[in-house]
Every structure is written in structure tokens, then in C-alpha cells.
Amino acid sequence: MIEVKALQKRFKLTKEHQQKGKSKDVREHDGYFHSVKNVSFSCAQGEVLGLLGPSGAGKTTTLRMLSTALKPDSGQITINGQDIIKKPLIGRRSIGFLSGSTGLYGRLSARENVEYFAKLHGLKGRELKSRCDALFEKLDMTEFLDKRAEHLSTGMKQKTNIARAVVHQPDVVVLDEPTTGLDIMTTQTVINFIRELKSNGTPVIFSTHHLDEVALLCDRICVIDKGVSCFDDSVAQFKAQGKSDELNQAFMNLLQGAAHV
Amino acid sequence: MFEVFKKELLELVRDRKTLFFVLALPMLIFPVIMGLVAFLGSQAALKAEQKVHTYYIVNEQNSEQFAERVFYHKSFKKYDGKHQFLSIEDLKQAVQSGAIDVGIYLEADPTQTIEQGEQASWQVVFNDAQSINFIYDRLKSIANELSDSLREQALVALGVDKSKQAAMLQPILVSKVDTADKRENIGEKLGAFIPYLLIPLVLMGASYPAIDLGAGEKERGTLETLLLTPVTRTQLVLGKFLTVLLSSLACATVTVLSMAIWVSVAISFVELDTIKSAFSSVTGVDFMLIFALLVPIAAIFSSLVLAISIYARTFKEAQNYMAPLSMGVFLPIVISLMPNMVLNAKTALIPVTNVALAIKEIVKGTVDYGLLSMIVLTSIGLAALLLAFCVRWFSKETVLFR
Numbered sequence: 204m205i206e207v208k209a210l211q212k213r214f215k216l217t218k219e220h221q222q223k224g225k226s227k228d229v230r231e232h233d234g235y236f237h238s239v240k241n242v243s244f245s246c247a248q249g250e251v252l253g254l255l256g257p258s259g260a261g262k263t264t265t266l267r268m269l270s271t272a273l274k275p276d277s278g279q280i281t282i283n284g285q286d287i288i289k290k291p292l293i294g295r296r297s298i299g300f301l302s303g304s305t306g307l308y309g310r311l312s313a314r315e316n317v318e319y320f321a322k323l324h325g326l327k328g329r330e331l332k333s334r335c336d337a338l339f340e341k342l343d344m345t346e347f348l349d350k351r352a353e354h355l356s357t358g359m360k361q362k363t364n365i366a367r368a369v370v371h372q373p374d375v376v377v378l379d380e381p382t383t384g385l386d387i388m389t390t391q392t393v394i395n396f397i398r399e400l401k402s403n404g405t406p407v408i409f410s411t412h413h414l415d416e417v418a419l420l421c422d423r424i425c426v427i428d429k430g431v432s433c434f435d436d437s438v439a440q441f442k443a444q445g446k447s448d449e450l451n452q453a454f455m456n457l458l459q460g461a462a463h464v
Numbered sequence: 465m466f467e468v469f470k471k472e473l474l475e476l477v478r479d480r481k482t483l484f485f486v487l488a489l490p491m492l493i494f495p496v497i498m499g500l501v502a503f504l505g506s507q508a509a510l511k512a513e514q515k516v517h518t519y520y521i522v523n524e525q526n527s528e529q530f531a532e533r534v535f536y537h538k539s540f541k542k543y544d545g546k547h548q549f550l551s552i553e554d555l556k557q558a559v560q561s562g563a564i565d566v567g568i569y570l571e572a573d574p575t576q577t578i579e580q581g582e583q584a585s586w587q588v589v590f591n592d593a594q595s596i597n598f599i600y601d602r603l604k605s606i607a608n609e610l611s612d613s614l615r616e617q618a619l620v621a622l623g624v625d626k627s628k629q630a631a632m633l634q635p636i637l638v639s640k641v642d643t644a645d646k647r648e649n650i651g652e653k654l655g656a657f658i659p660y661l662l663i664p665l666v667l668m669g670a671s672y673p674a675i676d677l678g679a680g681e682k683e684r685g686t687l688e689t690l691l692l693t694p695v696t697r698t699q700l701v702l703g704k705f706l707t708v709l710l711s712s713l714a715c716a717t718v719t720v721l722s723m724a725i726w727v728s729v730a731i732s733f734v735e736l737d738t739i740k741s742a743f744s745s746v747t748g749v750d751f752m753l754i755f756a757l758l759v760p761i762a763a764i765f766s767s768l769v770l771a772i773s774i775y776a777r778t779f780k781e782a783q784n785y786m787a788p789l790s791m792g793v794f795l796p797i798v799i800s801l802m803p804n805m806v807l808n809a810k811t812a813l814i815p816v817t818n819v820a821l822a823i824k825e826i827v828k829g830t831v832d833y834g835l836l837s838m839i840v841l842t843s844i845g846l847a848a849l850l851l852a853f854c855v856r857w858f859s860k861e862t863v864l865f866r
Contacts, residue, residue: 306685
């Protein structure tokens, strides 16, 4: 169970930027860019939450705060009742993070990449070995385990990335546009992986621009627009409030509705 | 921390490009370059010395003796062309056109001028910019011999006995007794050169892997995941720092070893007794001392380049920052080469310069251990400060997600 309440994050603007782009963006004022102004959502055991929103709405910033890479200015993130802003180390142990742009260490083999992160998460000896081997088996990676990551295909890389993200058995998995720029086969690998997590009862939060994936996987939807979460409820409610059975249309209607209010 | 260090090292070892620059380049390229320069240089000098030069003497009748000696000298050949040169201007043109290599203008007959109490002034016309200035030396020594015998005769004629001439010509003979032994003398020159080679290499050995460890992590998109592990930022930075430090020390060690080997090889071929005896008095302890001084300086450089690399967004940006840095590192070394710079309590506080000065003192064999420990302490202090700065930067969102 992960709960996010009233997250806020602003970035200092550079001087040149302040002078040039005056009042262009409603989120720019007082010398700061208010990337995330008020975002709240929650995701329970076995649920998949889709994070939607136009480019630049603050999705990645939100997810980076979840991953503790960025520290929110205010707000609350709790995983199973633990405040991870106050205790980032606990947060890092309980979150698995993967984004479309995540890379691997090219000169290490797929196995070494995964094992490195397992070791950084404190796994050792037999436990490490059995955990990794089980993952390699499950993700069908055995064929290319000892190849250097720089020689792997995109699909193989993404499988390695998935293994690396969940090797420490996280309580929550956060995915930032995990399928962007991937081919059909690799996308399917990611989708299967999310399904597997769901059946294991692990909450998954993922941001995406592909609404067909949302339709396929998500139980809940959170829409972020201009740094504010303007919708957070079930898929059925999303369609009802967006006044359309088509997710695309519902999304557009919701955004316009939010703009009018 | 140890896991980070182990993994970074594994990656470094698998990177051929970096390995080449850190290990192979100082091992092979430097001796090759040095050998090539020495070979070509000696060849050119040898050729110029062995060459027979064409000469022309104006007013030969003023000193038949001189003309004769030059004629029979094995390095000179008389101009056998048709032209006649009469003035210094003529000779200049002839040298410039290549008709002759050297022209000698005998303005007066010394046997006559000496009787009038005057000097005979002769001119040697040649191109001093070419590596043939020994022509001048040879002609001068011939003229000096003539001059000596003329003086001797003149003095005898004045009634000064041959045996008393030396005392008359130079009543006081000053000679120097040098308290600096051979080692100190050569150490002053060689000792200034060694840091000039070593310190930039320490920097080079640090900067190549550092770029990969900081900016490379950002560019490949592995940074975010790394930050997500329950390893503290301090541990991450320390792991990376140790890798960079090791690489920079490896680069320096390999260089020193390869230099030692190649110098001994060179000595066995060419007789360089002075250098040999100077190096033979540099003991193993001295080498350890030099190495011990390189450790804190490598630590300073490692944390500095790591900080730069953490700040940079991409490989390219990091490389752009490294270039001026490698120029900048020469400045404190040049300062240490300035003639009035000696190692004292003040200069021991200037980073890099102090180590360059201390290495010189060690090679000279005149090192003050109190100052040495001061250098080590201040350098370690500075390195720790820079490292703390690295950790700070590595925890700052504005630096990591620029």
C-alpha cells in the first residue's frame, strides 16, 4: 500500500530563464518553477495505478520523488505506513524503479548488472544466487546472461532492467514510461511483468502515454495536469466522469473540464 | 562502498580505451617518443659535425699561417668557385646563397698590429641559427692558438721569461670548491624535471576513469537507479573516489617503473656516468618517499576531477572541463621551477607546488622530514575537503538533475 498526499516540488529558475520567459507558464513565479503543486493518490495491494497527463505535467518529477531521488518540498509519501521522506533508506529498500531511459553498465554482463544492484541492496551469498537465478529463469534471460550489456538487443536490455528493478523484492514498483520507444515484443515483456507483479499482490504505479496499456492493466487512474492531480479514482469512474467509454475521449474531456473549472 | 569500488574497478579493467591511456601510453609511448627524439637529435648533430664545410678567406695574405691551418683542417674545404669576395657584405651574401658555409675576413695582419700595440680584429661570417655553431668554435680555437704563440713571442721580446708569463698574465687564479656533491647538482636539474612529468600523469590517470564514473553514469541513465539503492551517497562517492585514486596511482607507478627501466636500458647503451652515479645514490627509501608524496596529490586530483565529472551532464561536457584543468596543473609546477623557490614552511602550504619542490629535494638528497610531513598533512586535508564537497554535490538535486 502506497499513499501520496499533497506533494509539492519547485525548482529554482536560472536568471536568464527568469528574464526571458516571463509569465509564459502559469507554474513559473517567484523565481521558481512549480513543477508539482498538489499531487495525491494511493495504490493498494494488487492494484495497478496508471499515471496519465500531458508531457511536462510533472509525472516524472512525481515519480522521482517516489523513488527518493528528489526530495519533495512538502507533502507525504507512505509505504505500508512508513514515511519514506523522513526515512529515505527504507523507501529505497521498498521501491523498485524502472524508467524507459534507464541504462545498464555496458561493460558488465547482464548477470553482473543484476548482481551488482542485488549486492548494493545488501543481498549476499546463497540468497543472492538463488534470488537472481529465479529471476533469470522467470524472465527467460538464461541465454544472454554472460553477454556484455552493450551487445544486448533492446528487448534483452529491458529484461535485464526489469530483473535489476525487482531483485530486492520491493513492496511497490514504480515505472516511468516503461514502454516508450520499445518494440512490440519488448512492450509485451513489460506488460507481462506488470501482470505478474499484480498477481503477486505488489502495487504498481506507472506513467504512460499509451491508453491501451491503461485499459489492459490498470485498476485505478490518476491524471496529473500542470502539477496538480485532477483525477484519482477507478477506471469506471474515469469513464463516467470523462463522459465517454473511450479512454482517449474521456481523458480529453477530463482535461478540458479541469481547465474550465 | 566496497561493492561499488569492486564493480567500478571491474568496469575500468574492461574498458580498453581508458586502460590504454592509463597504462599503455606511459609504458610504451613515452620511451618511444624519448628514444625517437634522442635518436634523431644525435643523428642530426652527428651529420652536421661530420660534414665538411666550405670556407672562403678574404685578405689571406694577412695571415698565411692561419690560412694554412684552416686549409689542412679536416672539417674545412676551400671554396673552389669562380667568384671573388672582397667585403663582409660579399661574404654574407655568399653564405646566404649557399655558395660557402663560412667566410673569414682578416682585416689586419696580427704580426704587424701587435708591434703597434693594437689588436687585429677578424670576422667570421656564418649562420648561427643552424646547428653549425661549432664551426665558429673551431675557427676561434685556430685563431687562439695563433694568438697565444704571438703573445708568447711578444712577451719574450719584452724580456719576460716563458716560465713567468702565466703568473704575469693571470696573477690571481680563482678556482671553486663546490660543497654541493654531484647528486645535489644533478638533482637540482633532474629533480625539477621529474615532477613535471609525474604530476600531470597523476592527473591524466585520474581524469579518464573519473569522466566515466560521474558524467558517464548520468549519460547512460544509470544514475537514478544507483541513487535508489540503500547505499548512502557518501559510500557511493567513496567507492568511486577509491577507483579513481587507484587508477591515478597506477598510472604514476607504471610511468616511474617504465622510466626507471628505460633509463637503465639507455645507460647500458650510452655512457652517462654522471646520471648513473646520481641515480645510484637515490635509494629505495627515496623512491618510497616520492610515491608517498604522490598519494595525497593523487587524492586531491581524484576528488577534484570526480567533482567536475559529477557536475557535468555528459561525457563531452566533462571532457571540456578537463582540458583547462590539465593546463592549469602546470602552473603550480612552473612556480616550483622558479629559481628562488625553495621548500620552506610557507611554500609547503601551496598545493602541488609543495610536492614538486619536495620531489626535487628528495632527488637532491637534502630533504627536511618535518616539512615533508607538513606537506602530506596539508595535502590530505585539502583532499578530504574536496571529497566532502564531492559528497555534497552528489547529494544535491540541482547538480544531479541539471
